[in-house]
């Protein structure tokens with residue numbers, strides 16, 4: 001029988017730093033459940049829920065959604081997976097959100113992808129997303145097998161409305177003013193691990209080795 005204690009992690013980094021890409025690899029290798037705040041919001045927009053309709057203009061303008069809405073949304077999802085190990089991507093994005101998370105759960109580790117803004121701007125103009133699953137592609141880095149269509153479902157891919165150059169600039173500003181203080185919050189708690197670089201394939205082996213030191217990959221027995 002595989003016995004592993006519950007592991008709770010957060011992945012941070014500026015928009016386009018590779019959080020979704022690295023999270024998919026972590027989920028596959030270590031079996032953590034991937035919770036993406038952006039995917040949850042986009043699913044609500046697609047389904048035209050009340051929340052989705054309220055949040056759409058905020059997201060399209062490159063602004064953060066209100067803290068209380070986000071904290072309620074993510075914490076209710078986490079409560080539904082109380083017995084699972086998880087990795088949250090895109091939350092917390094403000095100190096107030098980190099405090100709300102802290103009140104409910106103790107986070108074991110925070111992985112920060114430190115990627116230069118110049119690298120990010122290039123990437124986001126060629127990001128294509130399967131909106132329902134959150135799978136991401138890139139014309140240069142990981143193109144879909146059939147251009148314009150998701151590898152798994154065969155459904156069409158879309159470019160995000162907030163990936164235009166002007167909105168990306170606004171999102172990077174919001175990151176600097178509202179999200180960078182969260183890094184300090186976690187540094188002071190001693191759980192922050194920083195991974196710097198410009199290529200996900202070079203950053204990933206370091207993230208993988210770090211997580212190997214903390215938990216076992218799936219399908220491997222632990223003593």
Ligand SMILES: Nc1nc2c(ncn2[C@@H]2O[C@H](COP(=O)(O)OP(=O)(O)O)[C@@H](O)[C@H]2O)c(=O)[nH]1
Pocket residue numbers: 013014015016017018019020021022123124126127128136137138139140141142198199200201
């Ligand atoms: N050129 C290039 N693109 C990358 C690399 N890593 C990720 N991407 C692409 O960059 C975009 C942003 O990555 P994503 O994982 O969505 O970042 P997130 O916004 O932090 O979740 C996507 O189109 C990825 O396919 C990389 O090393 N090189």
Ligand SMILES: Nc1ncnc2c1ncn2[C@@H]1O[C@H](COP(=O)(O)OP(=O)(O)O)[C@@H](O)[C@H]1O
Pocket residue numbers: 014015016019037038039041058059060062063064065066070089090091092093094097162171
């Ligand atoms: N924790 C959060 N707090 C506030 N707004 C959020 C949060 N997570 C996502 N959003 C909103 O959704 C948008 C897209 O989020 P995400 O997919 O995580 O983007 P990125 O690729 O920029 O990291 C953000 O720019 C923001 O408007």
